[in-house]
Ligand SMILES: O=C(O)c1ccc[n+]([C@@H]2O[C@H](COP(=O)([O-])O)[C@@H](O)[C@H]2O)c1
């Protein structure tokens with residue numbers, strides 16, 4: 182029997198009509214396959230919020246000013262953001278990564294210093310990252326996840342914060358999928374319809390400027406952000422360490438898309454947690470053939486969809502490990 186058959190059989194022997202736990206059964210199976218066991222365990226779940234600034238923000242593509250990135254990181258460190266609340270409620274550890282915010286932070290036990298610069302260059306005029314910055318970010322992301330694994334963590338959630346980063350994500354999506362740019366661009370933090378038209382024309386100019394790109398490293402260097410590139414490095418390493426990856430919003434899914442262009446197998450380790458309200462996320466999820474656990478119209482980022490969905494993973498693993506079989510409970514099954 183393959184491991185998949187063993188897990189399916191274990192699920193089917195539980196005291197419930199066949200298939201009655203629906204998507205929770207699919208989730209349990211997926212976690213078992215990721216961990217290569219019929220008795221998976223979720224250990225030290227950790228949510229990483231990667232934060233960085235974006236040169237493209239200077240082009241008026243966000244509803245909010247760029248300094249909100251810095252201010253929100255201080256809010257994360259103070260414990261007052263949505264992601265702090267949801268991580269506390271649901272038992273995830275939270276770490277904030279300064280991947281390249283345009284200001285310096287005081288030391289803090291939850292802050293990981295991993296600055297690649299003080300914000301990227303504007304991809305309207307230049308490549309967002311230099312080759313050196315890209316290499317630094319991929320290596321930092323990898324190093325970070327290795328460190329987490331050494332502390333016993335086997336579930337990692339990917340969150341981000343960066344004013345302007347839906348612009349980066351839209352470019353990465355359009356270039357990697359071939360989906361026309363206008364279908365990949367949305368209102369982000371809340372642009373008006375007029376402001377959205379401006380964002381679309383800025384991003385269209387950038388696309389024309391950089392021309393056809395096919396190499397995922399070059400695409401990431403051209404349009405990425407420091408936080409997106411660190412997520413890519415972290416995701417690839419998490420996959421190689423057999424960890425469970427939690428992915429939710431538009432930006433983190435765009436990072437995953439790029440990672441999957443480098444190593445398609447990374448997708449096998451991902452639990453898609455939430456379908457964001459951001460225009461483009463639905464098409465991106467379809468492209469990746471993903472069916473997220475939740476659809477609650479969040480469009481916040483920070484990894485909030487991951488933290489909200491995490492209890493479902495806990496319950497999936499718990500039923501697989503704890504529920505009685507028909508034989509154990511003396512309940513008549515279809516086979517009796
Ligand atoms: O995760 C999402 O789907 C999502 C959708 C819209 C906005 N965001 C967040 O909003 C910021 C980017 O929006 P913008 O308009 O500045 O490009 C960034 O901090 C993201 O975490 C996140």
Ligand SMILES: Cc1cc2nc[nH]c2cc1C
Pocket residue numbers: 245249253341342343370481482483
């Ligand atoms: C206030 C605020 C909080 C955020 N969290 C993630 N992206 C954000 C963008 C803004 C503007």
